[in-house]
Amino acid sequence: MSVPTPLSKDIVAFLKSKGIVKPTPIQEKAIPFILNDSMNSLLLAPTGTGKTEAAIIPLLSKLQQMSKRGELFGFYIIYITPLRALNRDVFKRIEELCMHLGLTVDVRHGDTTQYARRKQAIKPPNLLITTPESLQAILPGKRLQYHLKTVFAVVVDEVHDLAGSKRGVQLSLGLERLQRLVSTKIQRIGLSATVGNPDEVAKLLSGAEPIKTLWAGYDNQKLDLKVDMPLPTDRDKTLGRKISYPGPSVARLEEIIQLIETHNSVLVFTNTRSFAEVLGVKMRALKPSLEFDVHHGSLSKNARLTAEDRLKNGSSKAIIATSSLELGIDIGQADLVIQYSSPREVSRLVQRVGRSGHGVGRTSKGIVISTINLDDIVESGVIIRRARQNKVEDARIPMKAWDVLGHQISGFLLDVGEIERPELQELVRNAYPFSDISNSEMDTLLQFMAGRRLLEINGSRISKSSRTRMFYYERLSTIPDIKQVNAVDITTRTSIGVLDEDYVTANVEAGSVFVIRGRPWTVVSVDESSGEVMCSPVTSIDIDAPRWVGEMIPVPYEVATEVAKVWNLVMTKEDREFRRWLNHEYGVSGHAQNHIIETINETMDVLGDLPSADKFILEICGTGIILHAPLGTRANETLGIVIASLLTTRLGIGVAVERDPYRILFTSSEEINPEHLLDVLREYSANQASHILELAVKHTQNFASRFVHVARKMDVIRKEAKSKEIPVKYLIKSFEGTPVFDEAMREVLEEKMDQKRALEVFTRFSKGELKIHVVKTAKPSPLARLIIEEKTRFEVIGEITEENEVLRMMEERLLTKQFRMVCMAQGHWDSVRTISTFEETVECPICGSKMIAVLSISEKDFTKLIAKRVRGESLTRSEEKRYKAAVLTAELVSRYGKNALLVLAGRGIGATTASRILEPGLTERLDILRAIAKGELQYERTRPYW
Amino acid sequence: MTDSILKTAFENIATHVSNLDSVRELIEDLDNQNESIDHIISMLERRSEEAEVTLRTDIRILINECLHLMRKMTN
Known part of the structure; x- marks a missing residue:
């Protein structure tokens, strides 16, 4: 020895x-x-x-x-x-x-x-x-x-x-x-x-x-975790009106401020960068004296370092952060971690809470501030329980990623100049993700690379080509290329952060306001050549936070199924026992417990049953169908796509699909017969469904964007090519069957979907192992509302009980919108007015005509156009177009009065969309606001394709 | 023996040095002196002190490779 x-x-x-x-x-x-x-x-x-x-x-x-x-x-x-x-x-x-x-x-x-x-x-x-x-x-x-x-x-x-x-x-x-x-x-x-x-x-x-x-050391790990769900007081609601923020959100913010004030050093984590910004700006509005910073990956290095140093040396008391602070960056000793809304994954909570009480024997203290939302509360509790048991998710290792292998083969060739094919294959097989790569797979990739002159093949000898070096060094990073532009503070000429190019193109122009580093900034100009956005600070609080790509974290299958188990236990456990158990096992107490019990009881009244992993509920409500299937984000994404494509093919009508980790919503212009959906599940095998999935995925926007990314990495698209200039559909068709196409497909199927679990649904249902209970409801059940109404929320997850409040906030925003109002009869009234100043009926103060055009403030010369027309002169094509659009708005105003103005004030809602929204029967203010919210959402979703 | 160590070392490092010609000249010069490898290494060390910075690294690489080969032979 x-x-x-x-x-x-x-x-x-x-x-x-x-x-x-x-x-x-x-x-x-x-x-x-x-x-x-x-x-x-x-x-x-x-x-x-x-x-x-x-x-x-x-x-x-x-x-x-x-x-x-x-x-x-x-x-x-x-x-x-x-x-x-x-x-x-x-x-x-x-x-x-x-x-x-x-x-x-x-x-x-x-x-x-x-x-x-x-x-x-x-x-x-x-x-x-x-x-x-x-x-x-x-x-x-x-x-x-x-x-x-x-x-x-x-x-x-x-x-x-x-x-x-x-x-x-x-x-x-x-x-x-x-x-x-x-x-x-x-x-x-x-x-x-x-x-x-x-x-x-x-x-x-x-x-x-x-x-x-x-x-080692997991036994000594001490975690103090709980879920808190603050309820708004009247004071919160009043404050909310002042800072344009819903009352429940103010209540949460107040709780966070109070926690920061009673601790020395606090990390507040949010799930998205944009929400970190929103939270920052609202917190500053509510408590200007509180010293804190915002920290995320899109901020400049300098801004992040300053935030870290300020917390470390005690100049600030808190940082609002995203995953940028998850990994072991030294920010000194935080004594509390707050997670805003469910962390969605166990590993995320463990990493984040691990940032407090750093060190052996110390206790890590974390509070999840939940919204008033059943999914949010129970999901947070389940994640806490699993974190205590250290049941973290698996790291999903991408197997056989062809873009990475192509790049590394070029690296091998730069290292050695040339290599025999068997030796290369052996080297590649030593790496776990390629341990079972076949000869033909390797050949396909090598031939593809040779075709693009990235290497040369002479018999069994592979050697580098004149393009190998450039290809290799231009693609050292596998992190997706999201083109970003610098935002620069014009007063100090320093970088305040980076914005996604897509966001800038779609939303940013001189005068627009957005939030970054927890402060609002107004855009002074956008530099044409460098793309830099020059900004100056503003004091307004009604603002947009920049959106960043790839933000929504999927909820895993294990978490989703346990959430459903908790729902079911409401019905089987005795009330006191259930409450004690919720508190002890899941860290859920007080109002949050009441909310769970009330919502589940209400659901039972409406549905007569509760969903679980072995029993789904198919809820039919109006033209929509909700499949309550608690299988997690990826499985539901997959199942939704397959079922929607099969229904579309069978019925010949367009079926749209939305999903969350617990349910899938199918909507269509016509009523969907639930039997058709059940037939689909019964009649198709898992293999057929898998084939259909690939066919369906090929046509999704998600696949197209992944394809572009992979194509850039594999030298099919130039790195500097702008997204708008790429003929994506043509490229996808041309490259089908190549490693580029296969890799994009692998990425979508492995990273965004859970084929195995989704397709098991087909097998299990056919075998009778999975039951589906069909219920028709007059109005959406409380569980269905979670998917139907979540889409119109201001935050990631919001409160259904406060829907009126949210819509009222939206109305306030719409009422402050200014339009140029022009009398179409004579063109003699041309005035810029705020919507709130109008009565229900809108008419010309000079002639009393109700044909009032609603125009953008910048259309100063519109009266000249009317004059030209009145004189009988012919209009140019573009003038004619402007005139027709104005007539359409005037018709809406004459018919619907102030309501037409409200609808036209919605983001992205033009005259044509407004005419669709404004049906004669739509008179209730809340219904109108709901329709506007839906229109805005539609615009947000489709904007990238415009 | 000395000759082969120095030559083998040079062959091993040739692709990694920046001043190939200067290193080659140096090796030819040392080769002609028929000294022991230890002596040659100390001469290389002296030369490296006077050399400009990139050549100094090349010489260090050469010395290192000679030492590495010597260790390999004694093991």
Whole structure:
């Protein structure tokens, strides 16, 4: 038996001088293991328990021993993190120890200066901290490649974060390339706090080599989690009117402010960047003296660093953040984490709450502030329960991502110049995501690449071509290219953040107002050439928050089915027992409990049953059908698409589909017979449904946008080509059956859908294992309202009980809209007026005519057009068009009076849409407002295709 | 022996150096002196001190490779 190697005396002395005498549980396990073995390992331990040190200390000890045997020259340890900000933090944590041991350490990522890069090429640091993308950049580098030959260990921090995306796939192949370059074994060590499928993640890290997983510290983890659902008081409602925000939202905001004031340092997490901005601006309006910042990935680096530093040094008390602060960035000691609305995934809650009470033995404290919404409350409770049990979701490793493999093959060729086909295949197969790649799959990809002159094939020899280098270096990142433009504060000329190009094109022009960094800004101009948006601060509070792409987090199957179990328990458990159990198991108490019980009882009254994973309910209400199926976002997305396509094909009518994690809504211009839907489920096999899914997906916007993204990555579309200029439909058709098409399809099916679970529904229903209870309702059941009315909410999830309040807020907005009003009879009345100043009937104050055109304020010369027409002169085509549109608005005003103005004030509602909305029977104010909300929503949904 | 270590080291590193001609000249020069590899390494170290910065790294790479080959042979 060999004698275990101890840590070097220097290291022990250094740790003692810092007061560190007792290792944390993960350090106790990992340090001796790494010191005495070169086997790969995956270290799993809660956030803040010293995983970095557990991996780095034994490696530095080994390195120090090596330095005693001879001078060190080259990179020896590579430390990879997913974020540049994490690179910086890790550097700070280990710099002193490295200096103490006479070892060098440096950081290299996208922001590293050319000077620093040159210095690293001349004098390589012994330990290099970098990102996966920067590793890709240095692998084929002439000088750096030599320095990499001395690497003996690679540490991958937050490995779960990389594993669930193509970044992880790229890294797995990158590690194989590094291994080939070094030619001696590299010890790979992965670090993670939250991962549901450690075995698979371990394989991703280790490839074909064996790996040991070390767990520690989960037993000592203390979590204090609960759901809170504030109810609005009269004061909240009054305040809400002042700051244009619904009363319930004000109540939540007040609770958040109060929590911030009674704690030292608070992190408030939201699920979307745009909502972080809205929350920021409303909080500032409600409590201007409160020091806090907004932090998300679209803000400039400078803004994010300032926010982190301000919280760390106590200048601010809180940060409102998105996932940008989830990973281990050092923001000091937060004593509370607030999650606004359900976190939707267990891993997200665990990561976020782990940011408070950082350290062994401390308690992480988190509160989910829920909206007054059944789904939101129960989902939050279920996620809390699963977080306590550490039941986090699996990282979904993308298997056989052809764009990544194409890029990495070009990397292999840059590393070695040329390679024999079998050797290349073996290298690729060593990486877990490609472990079962077939010869024909490999051939198809190689032929595709050769066809685009990205490589050359001569018999069995594959070699680089003149385009390989450019192709490789232009596509180092697998993160989707969402083109972004800079927003610049015109007064200080500093960047305040970045906006999506799509958002700018659709919404931003001089004079528009939007929120970023929790403050409203008005657009002064948009620079034509650079695309920069020049802004200045404003004080208005009625504003738009920029929308960012890809924001909605899917709710997993496991969470959705447990939510349905909780609903069902309302009916089976005795009331007191149920309440005690809700509180104890799910952290749900008080008003939130009442809301659950009341809503479920009401639902039972209407539906006579409750849905579960084995029993769906088909609710027929008007021309809509709601399939209550608590299977999670992905499965319902899949099931919805398949059923809607089959119904459309069978019935010959267009069937639209909406879904949430618990139900699917089918709507059509004609009534859908529920029997048809049941027939579809009964008659089609899972295989047929799978085929139909692929056919249907091919025609979705989602597939088109994924296709464009993959096509850019695979050299089919130029990187700089603007979205509007791409003939997407033509390209999709032309590239069907190629790796580009297959990869786009794989992305959509694997990332957005859950084929397996959705298609099981067909099999289970045919076999009688799944029951479907059909109910006809006069008005939507409380559960159905959650999907029907959620779409018109201002927030991600809102309150149904407060629908009137939400619509009233919308009415207030519409009433403040200004129009230019012109009398069509004579053109003698031309006035800019606010809608609120009109009576119910609108008429010309001069001649009493009701034919009043409703125009944009900028149409100053419209009276000239009327005069021209009155004179009998012919109008140009564009003048004729303007005139006709004006006549249509005037007809609406003469018929519907002020209501016509309200409808025309809706965002994106023109005269034609308004004429569709304004039916003669529509007289109730709330009905009109509902119709406007629907029209606005329609506009929002279709805007990208205009 | 010395000759083969120096030559093999040069062949191994040739694709990674920036000043290929200068390094080649240096090797030819040292090769003619028929010295032991240890002596050659100390001469290389002296030369590296006077060299401009990129050539200095090339020489360091060469020294490193020689040491690596020597270690490999003794193991």
